[in-house]
Amino acid sequence: MSGRPILTAAAMRAAEAACMAGGTGAGVLMDRAGAAVAKATWRFAAGAPTLVLCGPRNNGGDGYVVARMLRERGVDVTVAALGEPRSAHALAARVAWGGPVVALDDAPARAVLVDALFGTGLARGLEPAVAAVLVGLAGAARVRIAVDVPSGVATDDGATFGTALPIYDMTVALGALKPAHRLQPAAALCGRVVVADIGVPVEASELTAIGRPSLPAPGAEDHKYTRGMVAVLSGAMGGAALLAATAAQRAGAGYVVLAGGSSVGGLHALVHRQGTEVLADSRVDAVLCGPGLGRGAGAERTLVAALACGRPLVLDADALRLVSPAVLRGLAVPAIVTPHAGEFEHLFGTLPGSRIDRARAAAAMAQCVVVLKGADTVIAAPDGRVAIADPAPAWLATAGTGDVLAGLVAAMRARIDDPFAAAQAAVWLHGAAAEAAGAVLVADDLLDMIRKVVSACQ
Ligand SMILES: NC(=O)C1=CN([C@@H]2O[C@H](COP(=O)(O)OP(=O)(O)OC[C@H]3O[C@@H](n4cnc5c(N)ncnc54)[C@H](O)[C@@H]3O)[C@@H](O)[C@H]2O)[C@@H](O)CC1
Numbered sequence: 001m002s003g004r005p006i007l008t009a010a011a012m013r014a015a016e017a018a019c020m021a022g023g024t025g026a027g028v029l030m031d032r033a034g035a036a037v038a039k040a041t042w043r044f045a046a047g048a049p050t051l052v053l054c055g056p057r058n059n060g061g062d063g064y065v066v067a068r069m070l071r072e073r074g075v076d077v078t079v080a081a082l083g084e085p086r087s088a089h090a091l092a093a094r095v096a097w098g099g100p101v102v103a104l105d106d107a108p109a110r111a112v113l114v115d116a117l118f119g120t121g122l123a124r125g126l127e128p129a130v131a132a133v134l135v136g137l138a139g140a141a142r143v144r145i146a147v148d149v150p151s152g153v154a155t156d157d158g159a160t161f162g163t164a165l166p167i168y169d170m171t172v173a174l175g176a177l178k179p180a181h182r183l184q185p186a187a188a189l190c191g192r193v194v195v196a197d198i199g200v201p202v203e204a205s206e207l208t209a210i211g212r213p214s215l216p217a218p219g220a221e222d223h224k225y226t227r228g229m230v231a232v233l234s235g236a237m238g239g240a241a242l243l244a245a246t247a248a249q250r251a252g253a254g255y256v257v258l259a260g261g262s263s264v265g266g267l268h269a270l271v272h273r274q275g276t277e278v279l280a281d282s283r284v285d286a287v288l289c290g291p292g293l294g295r296g297a298g299a300e301r302t303l304v305a306a307l308a309c310g311r312p313l314v315l316d317a318d319a320l321r322l323v324s325p326a327v328l329r330g331l332a333v334p335a336i337v338t339p340h341a342g343e344f345e346h347l348f349g350t351l352p353g354s355r356i357d358r359a360r361a362a363a364a365m366a367q368c369v370v371v372l373k374g375a376d377t378v379i380a381a382p383d384g385r386v387a388i389a390d391p392a393p394a395w396l397a398t399a400g401t402g403d404v405l406a407g408l409v410a411a412m413r414a415r416i417d418d419p420f421a422a423a424q425a426a427v428w429l430h431g432a433a434a435e436a437a438g439a440v441l442v443a444d445d446l447l448d449m450i451r452k453v454v455s456a457c458q
């Protein structure tokens with residue numbers, strides 16, 4: 001699992017400060033940042049006339065460097081500034097640019113827009129008048145490129161403060177990914193995100209991006225039980241559990257039992273069992289409870305049996321309405337829970353902060369791995385580690401896709417000991433399956449794609 005680091009604004013500033021303490025000047029970093037953006041802009045826009053918007057501080061400073069470097073490549077560059085430079089390095093970069101600078105309000109539309117108004121220092125939403133000018137110029141441009149982050153988004157939680165902002169074609173993240181590149185609504189504005197190495201060493205981070213997992217193919221000594229035995233507990237609505245069980249099979253679990261419900265059908269290789277006796281089988285590596293469970297007395301009995309079995313648990317859907325953080329905390333083996341926003345709030349209450357903060361607090365509260373699902377899925381471990389998924393296709397917003405994810409989580413949990421790593425592998429497979437399925441997918445289509453995306457992980 002690659003797990004590229006994601007740095008908050010403060011963490012990026014600390015990395016930058018450590019680099020400067022090691023002897024690299026701030027101006028050098030700004031030059032590297034500007035050079036990286038100029039190179040990306042050149043490649044993307046092939047030298048078309050370019051408007052660079054520069055803010056008052058260091059993001060704006062990067063902008064002046066971009067303008068200078070594009071001019072050196074022969075590009076027709078116009079610079080428009082939101083006020084005078086208010087940091088020493090931005091001022092130096094403007095002096096080095098040396099060309100004309102017009103006020104933002106007078107900026108002419110050009111084919112390429114480079115937005116260097118605000119970066120990781122943004123503390124509040126853009127002034128409505130500034131946002132309106134930005135949106136207008138972006139709308140008139142053919143190519144829109146954001147320096148570090150789109151101006152007007154909050155770096156650490158991806159908020160846009162309710163302001164309408166442009167959608168960019170590319171965002172050049174300086175030094176490392178930031179939460180805003182992955183959290184909504186900001187992530188949807190970024191376009192393609194390119195991380196530019198500006199020579200700032202980035203330590204291992206508690207916050208990472210979910211990368212493609214490594215899922216070794218079975219060896220000669222493997223058999224169906226070593227491949228992972230998964231028990232999926234069914235209930236009132238058998239279809240959901242069937243989706244989950246099939247996903248687990250397709251993701252490589254060697255033996256999948258669908259137990260406790262009345263469901264029939266599925267692949268011939270799926271084993272159907274009455275009741276929950278399978279939970280006493282010591283070969284069971286992971287138990288999934290929740291999809292199609294229902295919320296009646298039968299559902300509670302099934303859940304109680306699951307909670308008592310001592311096997312690694314994955315809890316989803318209806319099961320999340322019937323447990324509490326205290327019950328999860330009491331489990332001998334940490335569970336994985338997979339709530340969407342509504343289930344999350346029902347289970348953990350209204351927690352403060354970003355999705356990262358909330359998922360992390362919930363995981364600590366319940367001492368389990370929390371997969372907070374959505375357009376920006378966030379996974380948190382009880383020890384404080386958090387991983388964020390790349391944006392997944394919005395076509396996933398359809399019935400049954402959560403059941404498929406739950407089955408994938410169970411299959412991964414059955415073969416990967418670390419529940420945090422297992423959850424990440426499953427979320428990656430789910431997103432990749434959705435990419436492969438394409439437009440207007442239904443949950444069943446994901447099942448057909450799982451084998452293909454698992455093969456890509458070997
Ligand atoms: N992190 C790094 O290693 C590097 C960062 N650099 C650049 O520096 C940027 C951060 O620069 P700064 O911290 O100077 O901050 P910004 O350039 O992001 O500007 C934010 C500042 O503007 C003011 N402000 C905040 N919100 C505002 C609003 N809505 N309207 C008007 N004014 C507002 C505040 O005074 C705040 O300090 C990064 O995004 C990046 O572009 C690069 O120059 C070099 C390397």
Ligand SMILES: [K+]
Nearest residue numbers: 118147149151
């Ligand atoms: K920017």
